[in-house]
Amino acid sequence: MDPEDAEELAAELHGKTVDGWGLFQIAAGTGLTAYVVWAGILMPGFRKVPLRLQVPYVPASVKQVENVMSLLKGRSGKLVDLGSGDGRIVLEGYKQGFRPAIGYELNPWLIRLSSYHAWKAGCYGKVSYHREDLWKVNLSDCKNVTVFLAPSVLLLLERKLLMELPEDARVVAGRFPLPSWIPTTTDGEGVNQAWAYDIKTIRETEQDKSEGSPV
Numbered sequence: 001m002d003p004e005d006a007e008e009l010a011a012e013l014h015g016k017t018v019d020g021w022g023l024f025q026i027a028a029g030t031g032l033t034a035y036v037v038w039a040g041i042l043m044p045g046f047r048k049v050p051l052r053l054q055v056p057y058v059p060a061s062v063k064q065v066e067n068v069m070s071l072l073k074g075r076s077g078k079l080v081d082l083g084s085g086d087g088r089i090v091l092e093g094y095k096q097g098f099r100p101a102i103g104y105e106l107n108p109w110l111i112r113l114s115s116y117h118a119w120k121a122g123c124y125g126k127v128s129y130h131r132e133d134l135w136k137v138n139l140s141d142c143k144n145v146t147v148f149l150a151p152s153v154l155l156l157l158e159r160k161l162l163m164e165l166p167e168d169a170r171v172v173a174g175r176f177p178l179p180s181w182i183p184t185t186t187d188g189e190g191v192n193q194a195w196a197y198d199i200k201t202i203r204e205t206e207q208d209k210s211e212g213s214p215v
Helices: 003-014 019-028 032-048 064-071 088-095 109-122 153-164 201-213
Strands: 079-082 101-105 128-131 144-147 170-174 185-187 194-198
Touching: 064 088, 064 170, 064 194, 079 088, 088 101, 088 109, 088 144, 101 109, 109 128, 144 153, 153 201, 194 201
Parallel strands: 079 101, 079 144, 101 128, 144 170
Antiparallel strands: 170 194, 185 194
């Protein structure tokens, strides 16, 4: 399907009411590209997202997912993906033993896409995707947090993570590092790089900074 045909089909779908499963039946039957999904289906839902969270949806690559999960190797417990997109991080986390595995995403079409991926992988009902503002999510019991978010929100997110996460939590950022934290370790390079941050270490560093600041 070329871009012109994709745009026409996207426009046609945008003008119709299609339920979640009907949408994916159309996609399967016509070979819709990611371009169509974004231009005609995901973009309308995306417009309802608050401006501060409007980040173009770019799915994580296979390598990015591998690097993120490698930085969580040997860990267990609850895994939460903030801004979970199409749900692939949550799904992979579940496959690697994290319980529960939960994604939070504001775009309703991405929530449906996540559910479809879970169903296709035989994990429907085993992972959870919630349409919820990540700023309102209580992270006090989350030991493993992943984020693929734009730099514009990461500085604010640092404060929330530092205030709410338990001492033994680890945060893994993909695509962009957290701006003021020093990572415990990293994996990959270029666009595939991921950064891991241990909350206990970050808090100790922040405390040292505070004690060393002039009165």
